[in-house]
Amino acid sequence: MQVEGRVALVTxxxxxxxxxxAERLASRGAAVALVxxxxxxxxxxxSGLPSDRAFPVVLDVAAADxxxxxxxxxxxxxxxxxxxxxxxxxAPAAKVxxxxxxxxxxxxxxxxxxxxxxxxxxxxxAIAAMLNNEPDEGGERGVVVNTASDAAxxxxxxxxxYSASKAGVVGMTLPLARDxxxxxxxxxxxxxxxxxTSMVHGMRxxxxxxxxxxxxxxxxxxRPEEFASLVEHIVTNPYLNAECIRIDAGQRMLPx
Numbered sequence: 001m002q003v004e005g006r007v008a009l010v011t012x013x014x015x016x017x018x019x020x021x022a023e024r025l026a027s028r029g030a031a032v033a034l035v036x037x038x039x040x041x042x043x044x045x046x047s048g049l050p051s052d053r054a055f056p057v058v059l060d061v062a063a064a065d066x067x068x069x070x071x072x073x074x075x076x077x078x079x080x081x082x083x084x085x086x087x088x089x090x091a092p093a094a095k096v097x098x099x100x101x102x103x104x105x106x107x108x109x110x111x112x113x114x115x116x117x118x119x120x121x122x123x124x125x126a127i128a129a130m131l132n133n134e135p136d137e138g139g140e141r142g143v144v145v146n147t148a149s150d151a152a153x154x155x156x157x158x159x160x161x162y163s164a165s166k167a168g169v170v171g172m173t174l175p176l177a178r179d180x181x182x183x184x185x186x187x188x189x190x191x192x193x194x195x196x197t198s199m200v201h202g203m204r205x206x207x208x209x210x211x212x213x214x215x216x217x218x219x220x221x222x223r224p225e226e227f228a229s230l231v232e233h234i235v236t237n238p239y240l241n242a243e244c245i246r247i248d249a250g251q252r253m254l255p256x
Contacts, residue, residue: 193248
């Protein structure tokens with residue numbers, strides 16, 4: 001699917017991978033619905049984009065009714081939804097038992113609510129809108145790109161909640177693609193490694209250095225624009241479907 005002239009719904013658009021993706025798609029001629037829970041960040045991102053290509057939407061991605069309403073607003077305002085990229089996520093760390101006390105179940109539940117339930121919630125409303133699109137010359141109506149993580153495959157100590165949520169994103173990629181097979185919609189996921197985002201910069205410096213040491217080549221953090229470039233390739237390559245693509249420079253995380 002071409003990007004120019006399409007409408008993209010990008011969650012987590014206020015920072016990091018989501019912001020880089022929104023900016024890249026807008027630069028390629030897409031109108032972008034910028035979705036994030038942080039209104040101030042959304043305003044900042046929107047101010048740097050052409051006014052006719054930026055539609056900020058403040059939203060809790062895990063809220064069902066709000067997501068349905070937001071999708072309707074985006075379709076009414078921008079004319080449809082053709083591309084959906086989900087980057088909204090949180091990454092709290094906690095061992096299952098620490099200092100003799102069990103982990104806080106609310107932390108685990110909230111992580112799954114944002115990262116997994118939130119992703120599915122936006123998928124369902126975006127795909128419903130895509131199915132109303134007229135197919136393009138290649139028969140495509142829409143493309144979904146969800147964000148998993150290397151932690152889905154080799155999560156570290158303290159990452160049970162985060163790893164489980166991202167493994168869920170990987171696990172639902174194939175069945176979602178099968179749900180819409182023959183209807184002109186493709187569903188893929190990206191599993192990024194260590195990227196230079198606010199989530200990573202919040203870690204201790206020594207932990208960041210240990211993670212970089214696990215990378216093969218190039219031995220540095222990924223750049224958000226490199227993630228965005230892969231998103232664009234997935235959107236424009238019609239033979240990519242039902243895949244989870246790792247982008248991590250060969251990083252394989254150790255237990256700690």
